[in-house]
Amino acid sequence: MTQAASLDLRFPPTGPCRRSSIAPYCERVRARLSAERFAHVMRVAELAESIALANGFDDGDLRATLLAAVLHDVAREEDVETLLRLAPPENDMERSHPLAVHGRAGRAIASEWGVNDERVLEAIEGHVFGVRPGDRIGMAVYVADVSEPGRGVNDDIRELAMVHLERAYRRAVQTKVRYLRSRGKDVHPRTLQVHDELGHPT
Numbered sequence: 001m002t003q004a005a006s007l008d009l010r011f012p013p014t015g016p017c018r019r020s021s022i023a024p025y026c027e028r029v030r031a032r033l034s035a036e037r038f039a040h041v042m043r044v045a046e047l048a049e050s051i052a053l054a055n056g057f058d059d060g061d062l063r064a065t066l067l068a069a070v071l072h073d074v075a076r077e078e079d080v081e082t083l084l085r086l087a088p089p090e091n092d093m094e095r096s097h098p099l100a101v102h103g104r105a106g107r108a109i110a111s112e113w114g115v116n117d118e119r120v121l122e123a124i125e126g127h128v129f130g131v132r133p134g135d136r137i138g139m140a141v142y143v144a145d146v147s148e149p150g151r152g153v154n155d156d157i158r159e160l161a162m163v164h165l166e167r168a169y170r171r172a173v174q175t176k177v178r179y180l181r182s183r184g185k186d187v188h189p190r191t192l193q194v195h196d197e198l199g200h201p202t
């Protein structure tokens with residue numbers, strides 16, 4: 001059986017994991033995640049691809065977006081000890097909520113795997129707290145993560161991302177901050193910084 005034929009059986013017949021440069025990472029990510037979480041990752045990667053294409057990303061940016069989407073939650077199911085070893089906490093919020101470092105821990109795993117494209121690494125880390133305005137790859141991954149159809153929320157953000165990525169990203173960050181505040185939860189300082197940088201509501 002050819003490699004292409006074997007890949008057909010492992011991943012959806014269309015989508016990012018059919019690309020030969022992405023498929024090995026799909027395999028490694030799947031080995032570290034539950035089936036449910038991996039299904040989320042596949043939905044994020046497919047949506048990120050749609051968002052990138054709708055927003056005119058060139059081939060290089062598209063590939064970086066897909067790789068970051070596939071890798072974004074690679075550390076999401078690590079135990080606390082591993083998370084904090086990979087990404088030592090930088091503030092009290094991270095010490096009391098170790099899962100908050102899973103983006104930075106994912107970045108560390110990706111680096112160990114030889115990923116050295118800073119745009120990919122930034123997008124993996126930034127999917128939790130947000131990315132700087134103008135980082136289109138990071139914005140596509142962030143928006144895809146919060147609005148993939150399996151979540152059952154944020155359909156408006158998903159639709160907006162197909163026509164205006166930056167506005168969709170701004171809305172996604174604002175929605176997250178509003179949600180956390182309404183539940184009386186801590187907002188990470190980086191998220192607050194991104195939120196303030198993004199400015200006026202949409």
Ligand SMILES: [Fe+2]
Nearest residue numbers: 072073076127
């Ligand atoms: Fe995540």
Ligand SMILES: [Fe+2]
Nearest residue numbers: 040072073145
């Ligand atoms: Fe995710």
